Amino acid sequence: MKLIITCIFSLTIGLSCLGQSKKAINALKTETATTIQSNYDAYNEMAMTIWDYAELGFKEEKSSTLLQTTLKNNGFTVESGVAGMPTAFVATYGSGLPVIGILAEYDALPGLSQDNSPIKTPNANSINGHACGHHLFGTGSVAAGIAVKELLESGKLKGTIKVFGCPAEEGGSGKVYMVREGLFNNVDAVLHWHPSDDNLVTNSSSLANISAKFRFYGKASHAAGSPEKGRSALDAVEAMNNMVNMMREHVPQETRIHYVITNGGKAPNVVPEFAEVYYYARHPEKTEVVSTFERIKKAAEGAALGTETTMDYEIIGGVHDLLINKTLAENMQNNLEKVGGVTYTDTEIIFAQKMQSTFTNKLDAINSVEIVKPLSTAKTLGSTDVGDVSYAIPTVGLRAATWVAGTSAHSWQAVASGGTEIGIKGMMVASKTLAFTAIDLFTNPELIQKAKEEFIQSKGDYKYKSLLGDRAPALNYRD
Template identity: 55%
Template sequence: MKRFALLATMAMAVTPPAWAAPEDPIAAVDAQEERTTRVAKQLWDWAELGYLELRSTNLLQSELRSEGFTITEGVAGIPTAFVAEWGQGGPVIGVLAEYDALPGISQSTSATREIMDDKPAGHACGHNLFAAGSLTAAIAIKNWLEATGTPGRIRLYGTPAEEGGSGKVYMARAGLFDDVDVALHWHAADRNSAAARTSLANRSAKFRFKGISAHAAGAPERGRSALDGVEAMNMMVNMMREHTSMDTRIHYVVTKGGAAPNVIPDFAESFYYVRHSDADEVRTLWNRLEDTARGAAIGTGTEVEWEIIHGNNPLLVNETLAKVMDAKLRQVGGVTYTPEEREWAAQISKSLGEGAKPLDSAEAIQPYGKSLGYGSTDVGDVSWATPTVGVRTATWVPGTSAHSWQAVAASGHSIGAKGAQVAAKALTLMAIELYSRPDLRSAARAEFDASRGEDYVYRSLLGDRDPPLDYRK
């Protein structure tokens, strides 16, 4: 039985498309290259932070309206979130778009380190490319539906604040993906891959300690240091690390610790992340983290409270879809540099040190397989609401790490736009396959239902809190 199921799944990945489009979908995406490049560069220039992406979301909505999409703005209580839709009936295919930048990582498109003083934020995770590529794909899919008269709807989901704001989680919690047959997404990367890659569940919070201020030399006995509370918690968490499983990741920063050494601080704050491949284990670890905060407060004579900032479930892999996406990516091919781009990429590569990889690998498609990614994404919550599949493309110079200045530079360069075009083509071909093949949709849904289990009930790691619209202010 397992052998039959494997053969059936492989057949889905190699069966020729059942549709006969009046135009070449890849050529249709090529025709939109100017739009992809223009939108990607504009979003890169703005580099707006999570939940503050007003100009970015307005630009995307304007482009979609001009193509006949109907826009629903401000969904899930988030001003910069939206849903754009074209078509009627079903099936419904959703394409995700992200567009928030990261703070504190400014960089020009120079191949050497060059901070831009007027731009404190940067697209170090390529979300400007994510949005532009998804926009192009959604429009190409809409044009194919219209030209062929194929029934169905295409939606583009404008999803803000992926970087620590969990925009998609609030959208999933609001049920915005419940009637979607399949959700498609992609991400900037240093390689081309459609591997079945899962991620870590994640929860974060700011822990705020309150003490009593006093003169640190003249009356120390009257004070209770809030910073002592933060440091005591950090010490206990660092001791806790040894007694956690291998997939556990715990990170923190001290965001506020006082202003002067001779004033005992009456307020201090730390920001914690807890990650694990299993969402329930994150919940267990989180209970232990809260205990360290309580213990630190008791031991230092301070008070503590905390605010959950974001939380994501892990990506639920759908191999039925991933194998077909892999075939589509191979049909498209990778990223080919011009001589000028290759020269620029070679300079970037020198800055990567031992992490550098051959430039020609940007043209290759990585072998298909299953893997665990140690990052986290709010796409995870979408993947528990509907069958979801993604792809990564070589928008960055091979060997580039996300959240680096090299990633910012490439995300604003023509190399980045080329990678976005590759993604748009793969997403378009995948959507056409899904519209044309009810058997594929059914198989994906069957795997999805089996993976979730009969008794599955969606639980957000955010609880019932409202979106933290000011978390980047």
Template identity: 45%
Template sequence: MSSNFVKDYLSKKKKDFERISEYIYFHPETRFEEYESAEFLAAECEKAGFQVERNAGGIDTAFVATYGSGAPVIGFLGEFDALSGLGQEPNKTSYEPTEKNVGHGCGHNLLGTGAFAAACAAKKFLEDNGLPGTVKFFGCPGEEGGSGKTFMVREGVFDGVDAALTWHPSPANCIMSLSSLANYQVYFRFKGISSHAANSPHLGRSALDAVELMNVGVNYLREHIIPEARIHYAVTNTGGISPNVVQANAEVLYLIRSPKVKQVDEIYKRVCKIAQGAALMTETELTIEFDKACSNYIPNRSLEKILYESLQEAGIEKPDENEIAYAESLWSTLSEGEQESYLDILRGFGYKGDGSEFEGKYLAETISEYEQSDGILPGSTDVSDVSWVVPTAQVTTSTSALGTPLHTWQMTAQGISSYAHKGMLRAAEAMALAAIRLFKNKEELEPVKQEFKKFQEKNPYTCPIPGHVHPSKIQIHS
């Protein structure tokens, strides 16, 4: 049986995949600077017998690993970028940031390795059974704030793929059946005139004033946009550290989200008008630089059903006493609000239920039922743009204690725990089983393709990132 084959394969290769996850964990790199992680993972693909194309889509840290030939072509999406400000010593129960303070606070060391493990298992099955078909593993950089996959989609990297599978670490075991928020990320830069803030302030024109006025204006805008939308900002350049100087340069980075790209664009245009107004009020010059964007996620229900049945087939290995104790310790580090809203986190990933099965527990030990949902995850992912051009399904498996929010030191701390690695291999097993099922029974791809075709006919894809915009690294101002 396929399930026995995949389980046995992953069991034999368990230490290898844990080693890969740990390497990526201990070499955290932010968007489009994942040079060590990408090269390491690409080299592991070559060791496993894949043909690797580096610099995919013109992105230094993107690659595509391919095995086999002919149809169907099944793709696995892997990520490996980390987050600035979330460095954390592993397996701790208190905040202990690393010197570099960059860490896998979203579990992408697990995500990339788990997707690779699934690709390897599917490859091995084709190899051992002499079946036609093509396995592709996509090394996708810059998901965190960079929309790497959106750039890759724009450059045609996913052309010819029949179905794409991926996953995400979380505290839950379920199908990620919700849509997501589309977004734009944009820099607003103001240039003024410096001057002595006491002796000749009237001669200066403050760029920092412009940033502050813009932010005030946008905060008033919040009342007049749809409630599902989100507007975030970070002041990335305050113009210096001297209060006795009128700041001549300042910058703010905005992230605008909404359920549809069209809605994001409408809000973005209003934000631009506010920025222009701030420039007029302060007599400064405004430059707007579009950084990146992504679409909303389009679930493929036919593919989700196959992935859900594969997750059930994979099953769950129960946590041991040490894992339970560690999870309980981490639970105690969460605020009262985080503990009270732990079910909201699970529901965001697709969990269905009242939480009764978690009574007295700190780790998820069950698989949530699968139900199609019209709900929207209040977050964004560049997997979304892949879902507009390839039928796509996502699974999540429990790699962290209940209540653990993403993008926290607690998430980073659990990144290479034994429980996290169990969840990683559970996701790999589910994705591999789904792919093997499609390789063995090509007719099961037909409803997947028909559903996707029906969507595409009414919803032609337009990349939300303009053609002149290219992937950018995190910009740091001294």
């Protein structure tokens, strides 16, 4: 898709005054907002195309190709298949310093099929769904990158913009491999965003996370005719789960442990010779999550011993907590407030009210305007591989209101909202905010320096070490 960018304003300011003239910088931001908004239809189409694709982690071939092609058509040089991941990419435009990065995601979630209606209605064309809004995430970030590129191309900014195509955020830890590969080493600051039900700059950390699949191997036999000859791998999974569930009483209260049985056998009258359970362990502190995971491993070993089965496990994902950079957060907050929130049509308000009637908790009817919330340190209970990026380079992000108020991530309601212009409007808020923040970084060297000083102080003596060790990307973790 070739996006035709039409500049409404013609600025004749020189680069030498960019760092001094607030009026000139505001003019650049106005131009950029107009540039992004003028391509509303094109970005709407792109996001909805990726929403339709709904490809799972490390399988986002069509989604990644669409984003890469758009960037190439707009003058970026694109390196594909980076860090051992076929759907990962780095798109670059410009030269010299500063180097500003923007993160893009595009993977969907399994088993969350939904159309774009306010009642639960599976999508007949897909069993997956964008229940975390990454179709918007990828498109909005690409839109911001292209808008900044236009300013670089015209000489109104100086430096380098990079868009990082990051696959498999949902459990695959794609960014961790990119950090490990050193792809962020020469970047001065990294910007990101995420779909949500409000407009808010991220100013609190996230949970570190380790995930793994535990596989048990037993002996098959007839469950009625010769049960004594069998050794049930499913019994081992259930024994492990029971021990881990008892362990919950004896872990720090911030700990989160979840699991699903991904394979429990095929027929009740056959003793299962193979069973698998997929675990997540989370905690605000990376050291604590490592300790919790070691205890989960002991439960698996004990379950195998007690059921006379054997066990192995595969680490699937592992991410750090998020290192907050208040310097960048305050700047992004100012830019989010400059962009402003979203105004909804009567039709969108009716859609939202119908959807809110499906929520467990009763909510007030959606307002006609989604406002921008003040900078907050409220706890974030999710996990993200952006955490690893934040330990490599100063990083900042925001949430944008792409869902009906009260919507939870990883729900059918999130899929439905993201398939409407409610989602697109929020995406445009995020894209403009990213671009505005990038403009400040390009034109204010002191902002970058202050962010780097805070980054060094916050990181302290900690030497980054991937929680994944040296394992290769788990390209088939969704199989």
